Amino acid sequence: MMNLQExxxxxxxxxxxxxxxxxxGDLILALPFVETLKLRYPQCEVDVLAxxxxxxxxxxxxxxxxxxxxxxxxxxxSKAYEKDFLSKLTRGNYKAVVALYPERRICYLFxxxxxxxxxxxxxRFHSFLFNYHLLHSRKANKKHEYxxxxxxxxxxxxGPTVTMPHVYPREKELRNAARIVRQAGVxxxxxxxxxxxxxxxxxxxxxxxxxxxxxxxxxGVEVVVSGSEEEGRILRDKLExxxxxxxxxxxxxxxxxxxxVLSQAAVVVSNSTGPLHLAVSVGTQVVGLYPSEDAVSxxxxxxxxxxxxxxxxxxxxxxxxxxxxxxxxxxxVEDLYFKSLKYGKVQQ
Numbered sequence: 001m002m003n004l005q006e007x008x009x010x011x012x013x014x015x016x017x018x019x020x021x022x023x024x025g026d027l028i029l030a031l032p033f034v035e036t037l038k039l040r041y042p043q044c045e046v047d048v049l050a051x052x053x054x055x056x057x058x059x060x061x062x063x064x065x066x067x068x069x070x071x072x073x074x075x076x077x078s079k080a081y082e083k084d085f086l087s088k089l090t091r092g093n094y095k096a097v098v099a100l101y102p103e104r105r106i107c108y109l110f111x112x113x114x115x116x117x118x119x120x121x122x123x124r125f126h127s128f129l130f131n132y133h134l135l136h137s138r139k140a141n142k143k144h145e146y147x148x149x150x151x152x153x154x155x156x157x158x159g160p161t162v163t164m165p166h167v168y169p170r171e172k173e174l175r176n177a178a179r180i181v182r183q184a185g186v187x188x189x190x191x192x193x194x195x196x197x198x199x200x201x202x203x204x205x206x207x208x209x210x211x212x213x214x215x216x217x218x219x220g221v222e223v224v225v226s227g228s229e230e231e232g233r234i235l236r237d238k239l240e241x242x243x244x245x246x247x248x249x250x251x252x253x254x255x256x257x258x259x260x261v262l263s264q265a266a267v268v269v270s271n272s273t274g275p276l277h278l279a280v281s282v283g284t285q286v287v288g289l290y291p292s293e294d295a296v297s298x299x300x301x302x303x304x305x306x307x308x309x310x311x312x313x314x315x316x317x318x319x320x321x322x323x324x325x326x327x328x329x330x331x332x333v334e335d336l337y338f339k340s341l342k343y344g345k346v347q348q
Contacts, residue, residue, distance in 0.1 A: 007157040008117060008132075010095065012043035017097040017115070019049040021070055021106060023198065024255075024274030025301070026145070027054045028281050030100050031061075031165035033149040037098075038063040040159035047092070049106075056255045057278065060168040068092075075105050082109070089113035100149050102126065119155055141300040164304055167281040169260035177253070177260035181224055184247040190222040191337060192262055192279070194270040196231045201296035203271040204289040204321045204329075206238055211326045212269065212333070213246045219330070221337060224249050224265075226258060226275065266340045267333055272301050280305050285336050287311060287329065291321055309336065 010016070016037065020030040027050050038046045047066040048058055055069045068088065074081040086109050096117035097110050104126045110118050111129040120130035127133060132155060138148050150161065169177070181190060193216075195209035213223045224247045227235060232250025239246055253261055258275065262268055263282035270276040271289050279286045285307045290298050298310045309332055313323050 008096065008155050010041055010044050013045070014041075014095040015045040015047065015093060016041070017047050017049055017068070017092065017094045018100060019097060019103075019106060019110075020100045020149075021049060021051050021072060021103050022101045023051075023200075024054040024057070025272075025277040026101065027051070028057065028165045028167070028274065028277040029144075029146040029304075030149050031167075031281070032146050032162040033098075033100065033152060035061075035063040035162040035166070036150070036153060036160065037156065038065075039162065040157055047094075054255075054274070057167045057259065057281075059256065060170055061166070070106065072103060072106070075109075085109060086112055089115070098152050098155075099130070100152065102130075119152060138300075141294050141297060143299070144302070144304070145300055146304065165277070165281040167259050167278060169256060169263050169282060173256050173260040174264065176257050177264055180249055180252050180257070181261060181264070184224050184249050186222045186224060186247065188222060189266045189337070189341060190224055190264075191216060191333060192224055192226055192265045192268045194226045194268065194273065194275045195235065196227050197271040197273040201272045201301075202291040202293075202321050204324060206235070207242060208322070208324070208326050208329075209269070210235070210238055210242060210244055210246060212329055214244050215326055215330045216333065217246075219334065221334065223247060224261070226250060226253070226261065267336045269329065269333055272296060276303055279303075280308060285309075285340060287332050287336065289321065289324065289329070292319055307336070 018034050020027050045065040048064050049068040052069045052071050055067055058064050058067045090113045094115045097115045099107055099120040102120045107129045118130045119132040122133035122135050136151050193209055193213050195206045197203045216223050227250040229251030232248055259278055259282050262279040262284050265284050267285050268279035269287045276286055276288050280303045286303045287309045288303045290310055290312050292313055302310050313319050
């Protein structure tokens with residue numbers, strides 16, 4: 001392990017790779033680190049390695065020079081895929097790699113590619129693969145995930161620091177998003193409800209999200225419900241069982257078009273999910289629903305931004321997510337919605 005006393009030195013044209021190969025929300029919360037690195041080293045090339053699924057959100061960001069994409073499962077299943085990926089790393093001629101998410105197999109390939117500066121966390125079985133180690137533990141959940149990512153800046157020179165993630169929908173995607181929402185029957189400002197999540201935290205029940213959609217519509221607020229094609233099938237079954245109707249756009253958007261839909265919404269409501277962070281990254285107000293457990297708390301994983309709101313169970317009413325009432329969430333959402341109309345944040 002090297003004891004770093006001075007910031008690492010880079011020459012014009014040096015290439016730095018930032019690796020964050022896990023979920024969508026994790027990649028979004030890594031963007032402040034990526035953009036900060038480029039601001040401090042504009043003469044260097046800053047590339048990002050991300051999962052194939054999440055990587056589209058990096059497109060259109062002029063602080064990122066190149067996007068490398070990886071399928072983590074294929075690294076384990078296919079020797080040919082692994083060999084090809086190692087070849088790409090080697091041809092990249094990187095001077096440094098920062099493993100914000102130290103996936104073991106990928107970090108082994110950083111070592112095999114002989115990248116001179118390999119930065120990662122200490123205290124893991126495979127930490128020997130790094131030659132610069134960050135001594136911190138995220139298990140205590142003492143600060144936000146984006147702040148844990150910014151801790152890696154201690155290896156680099158001082159300079160401006162980016163504190164918010166940014167995703168940039170293209171004009172074509174914005175037009176497509178407007179068309180999708182219009183075809184769903186929306187004619188004015190709207191709210192997006194995203195009910196389903198990846199299971200990383202206890203969710204607010206799907207039934208309550210759909211009841212929320214109905215309550216908002218009853219109060220004169222237009223709502224679209226987003227999700228994947230498979231999630232759409234689940235939601236249609238739920239709607240039928242509840243005797244409710246909703247404007248579903250499930251399966252009609254890829255990741256970048258979803259970002260465009262979220263960017264044009266007045267408010268987005270979701271559990272602790274990637275789409276919640278995606279909404280923040282395109283400048284939309286959000287209401288996030290979070291359980292009380294420290295490991296998945298808003299302090300570590302909450303939506304960024306002063307206008308973001310978080311709802312958690314009230315102890316006197318019960319500690320489960322199901323104890324959060326539809327009426328309570330509707331009040332918060334409508335408050336944000338009507339303030340956005342009042343102050344011209346969305347067009348009426």
